[in-house]
Amino acid sequence: MQQNRSQVIERNGLYELDAGPDVLDSPRYNHDMAPTKVHERTWNKWHITALWVGMSICVPTYTLGGVLTAYFGLSVGEALMAILLANIVVLIPLTLNAFPGTKYGIPFPVLLRSSFGILGSNVPCLIRALVACGWFGIQTMFGGLAIHLFLGSIFDGWKSLGGTGEVIGFMIFWTLNLWVVLRGAESIKRLETLSAPLLVAVGIGLLVWAVPNVSLSELMAIAPKRPEGASLTGYFMAGLTAMVGFWATLSLNIPDFSRYAKSQKDQILGQIFGLPLTMFLFAALGVIMTAASVKLVGVSVSDPVTLIGHIQSPVWVAIAMLLIIIATLSTNTAANIVSPTNDFQNIAPKLINRNTAVILTGLVGLALMAHELAKKLGLIVSDVSLETVYSNWLLGYSSLLGPIAGIMVVDYFITRKQQLDLAGLYRDGVYPAWNWSGFVAFGVPVVLTLLSLGSDAFSWFYSYGWFTGSALGGALYYGLNAKRGVSPVTAKSPL
Numbered sequence: 001m002q003q004n005r006s007q008v009i010e011r012n013g014l015y016e017l018d019a020g021p022d023v024l025d026s027p028r029y030n031h032d033m034a035p036t037k038v039h040e041r042t043w044n045k046w047h048i049t050a051l052w053v054g055m056s057i058c059v060p061t062y063t064l065g066g067v068l069t070a071y072f073g074l075s076v077g078e079a080l081m082a083i084l085l086a087n088i089v090v091l092i093p094l095t096l097n098a099f100p101g102t103k104y105g106i107p108f109p110v111l112l113r114s115s116f117g118i119l120g121s122n123v124p125c126l127i128r129a130l131v132a133c134g135w136f137g138i139q140t141m142f143g144g145l146a147i148h149l150f151l152g153s154i155f156d157g158w159k160s161l162g163g164t165g166e167v168i169g170f171m172i173f174w175t176l177n178l179w180v181v182l183r184g185a186e187s188i189k190r191l192e193t194l195s196a197p198l199l200v201a202v203g204i205g206l207l208v209w210a211v212p213n214v215s216l217s218e219l220m221a222i223a224p225k226r227p228e229g230a231s232l233t234g235y236f237m238a239g240l241t242a243m244v245g246f247w248a249t250l251s252l253n254i255p256d257f258s259r260y261a262k263s264q265k266d267q268i269l270g271q272i273f274g275l276p277l278t279m280f281l282f283a284a285l286g287v288i289m290t291a292a293s294v295k296l297v298g299v300s301v302s303d304p305v306t307l308i309g310h311i312q313s314p315v316w317v318a319i320a321m322l323l324i325i326i327a328t329l330s331t332n333t334a335a336n337i338v339s340p341t342n343d344f345q346n347i348a349p350k351l352i353n354r355n356t357a358v359i360l361t362g363l364v365g366l367a368l369m370a371h372e373l374a375k376k377l378g379l380i381v382s383d384v385s386l387e388t389v390y391s392n393w394l395l396g397y398s399s400l401l402g403p404i405a406g407i408m409v410v411d412y413f414i415t416r417k418q419q420l421d422l423a424g425l426y427r428d429g430v431y432p433a434w435n436w437s438g439f440v441a442f443g444v445p446v447v448l449t450l451l452s453l454g455s456d457a458f459s460w461f462y463s464y465g466w467f468t469g470s471a472l473g474g475a476l477y478y479g480l481n482a483k484r485g486v487s488p489v490t491a492k493s494p495l
Contacts, residue, residue, distance in 0.1 A: 006423040011038045014263075015104050017422050026427040028118060030349035033342065035105035035422060036259045043260045047189055048270025050196035051257060054330035055250075056278040057199040059142045059304060062286035064243065064279075066302045069287075072239035073226030076219055076287055082236060083283045086243030087276040093251040093405045093470070094275070098267045100412050101255025104422055108253035108339065109346035113425050115411035115477070116442075117435040122347055124252075124404050124442070129340035131249050131401070133361060136336035137369035140177065143328040144170030145305050150321035153314040163376035170373065176329060178362045181337045182355060185260055188333055195330040202323045203285055206304070210285075210292040219291050238463045245466050247275075248401045252408065253339040337361055402466040403445045403473025407438055410474040415481050437484070441477035445469040 006020040017023070017035045043051075068079035100111050108128070112121035147169035152159040161168070180187055226235050261267040286304070293301040297310035308320040337358065344357040352360070374380045412418060424430025449469060452461035461468050 006426075008422045013103070014038050014041065015422060017105075017426075019423070019426075023423050023426045027348070027350050028113075028428065029426040030345065030353055032354035033107055033110060033345055033349055034426075035110075037105070041102075041105065041260050041262050042186075043189060043257075043266065043270075044262050045266040045270040045273065047193060048257070048261060048267055049274035050192045051189075051334060052271060052274025053196040053199060053278050054192040054327075055335045056275060056331075057203065057282050057327050058139065058331040059324075059328065060138075060246075061279060061282045062289070062304050063302055064246070064283040065287035066290055068239045068243070069222075069225065072242065073224050073230070073235045074239050075224040076222060078224065078232070078236060079239065080280065080284050080287070082239045083243050084276060084280040086240050087247070087279045089240075090244050090247045090251055091271060091275060093409060094247070094254050094271055095268055096409045096413065097251060097405065098254045098258035098261070098271070099264060099418070100420065101258035102261045102264050102267050103418070104420055105259045106255060106420075106422070106425065107259055107342045108255045109342050110425050111255050111408065111412075113431055114416065114420060115407050115435060116438040117432045118425075118428060120432075120434040120439065123439070125343035125346050128249060128252055128401065128404075129343035129361075130364075132336045132340045132343075133364040134368050135249070136177070136332060136340075136361065136365035137372075139328055139332040139336060140170055140174050140365065141369060141372060142305060143173035143177075143325055143332065144168075146321045146324045146328065147172050149305065149309045150318055150325065153317040153321065163378060166376050167373050170369070173325070173329070174362060174366065177332050177337060178358055180329065180333045181341065181358050188338070189260070191330055192334060195326050198323060199327050199330070202320075202327065203282060206289060207285055210289050210296065213295040214288055214292040216288070219288070234460075234463070241464050241466050245401075248405065248466055249339070250335060251405050252401060253342070256338050256342055257334070336365075340364070400446055400449060400465070400469065402469030403442045406470035406472070406474030407441050407477045410477045411438075414478055437477055437480040440480060441473045444476055445472040448472070 004020055004022070006023045007018045009016050009018055015035075016037050019029070019034065023029050064083055065076065065079050068074045068082055069076060072079075072082075074082060097111075100106065101108075109121055109125045112124055115121075116124055145166055148158070148161075148165045151169070152165065158165055180191060224235075258267045261270070286302070289304065289307060290300065290302045293299065293307055297307065299310075301307040301310065305321075305324055308317060308324070311317050311320070340361040341354060341357040344360050345352045345354065371380070412420075421430050445468065448458075449462055449465050452458040
């Protein structure tokens with residue numbers, strides 16, 4: 001006989017939902033967004049370590065050192081220190097926001113129903129989804145270029161296709177990404193576990209190739225590109241904020257992955273082992289490779305795909321491009337498709353299942369890159385470059401996500417005291433449809449950040465955007481809930 005009401009079962013500190021008709025028939029529920037069962041949480045610390053190695057070793061990480069030295073006025077040593085410190089800092093919201101995913105088996109959009117409301121959760125979800133779709137398009141562009149160069153190293157005639165070949169490569173890589181995610185979480189886990197050691201081997205191989213052609217002591221001694229006598233603090237903090245913003249997106253939707261972790265210990269250790277050191281070492285490799293590129297290929301190249309494309313040996317180009325394809329695939333599927341897939345489902349779970357959401361993610365990412373693809377096909381002429389989108393819009397947009405991270409941490413650990421009504425997150429009537437405390441706490445720092453762009457006196461608020469946003473958002477959310485007398489589980493103020 002089927003039970004009428006859902007029940008929550010606790011197993012060794014982990015909770016799972018035995019759903020009844022009250023949840024199964026709810027418009028807020030579908031199978032793909034349901035809490036994972038305890039037996040489905042199979043990712044140990046090494047799987048999560050491999051996940052972060054796979055996501056961290058990618059073309060944008062390789063270019064971070066150059067971004068900090070060229071645009072933020074840091075020396076090489078200062079840039080690498082900023083990258084290491086930023087990834088230690090970002091571990092804090094990553095680890096904390098992973099806790100409810102591991103404990104309750106819920107994805108990011110469902111967790112947001114607690115702090116922004118059952119319906120209100122769609123607003124921050126769609127903000128996060130748009131950023132992810134943008135990154136998905138950019139990474140697919142890199143992957144498509146790698147496929148184009150790979151095919152060009154095998155077939156002489158392919159090189160003559162030029163931009164058309166890059167567009168074909170883009171569509172091949174686009175299809176491959178969607179296929180992996182459509183196969184489910186276990187497929188992503190296997191891809192990351194397979195790719196992690198291969199990517200480490202690629203890094204070592206590139207280092208061996210580059211080191212004889214660069215003086216590390218001379219590289220570290222290069223003077224920073226900032227006004228003589230200028231204080232390091234402002235430049236360093238601006239660079240640090242930008243680097244924290246690099247993973248600001250994942251610090252929000254980490255429950256999408258931690259819901260598969262075996263335990264809190266596994267998710268904590270996996271992230272500590274996998275993120276800071278990998279980011280630091282691969283960014284350092286990018287600095288060394290860029291410096292060595294003049295001797296290696298005769299011109300300074302900061303993009304590893306283009307650099308390897310200068311190699312005269314077709315065999316080595318083919319091997320290197322194949323590994324870069326794997327590297328970009330492992331980053332793109334995990335970091336840029338899983339989140340918007342869940343976010344789009346949250347709009348109407350009964351109408352949008354996982355497969356539909358994956359296709360929708362792919363189409364949005366394709367639309368965002370339509371301008372760049374049209375340029376490559378020669379259909380339009382434009383000065384707007386992919387690098388402009390990457391360095392300006394997406395990094396700046398990501399810094400606005402800080403308030404959401406602060407709100408999520410305060411909501412779960414302080415307001416809720418780590419207690420959620422698991423069944424209530426999947427039906428109406430327990431949590432409010434719109435939690436206006438969450439929207440006020442998000443809106444105020446975002447508005448102040450935008451206003452600070454036009455004020456020299458408050459430019460620091462934008463320069464330190466992720467830190468100021470997350471701190472202010474969390475503080476406002478705590479104050480608003482304290483004033484309303486919010487209860488720990490439902491977050492409804494007493495009548």
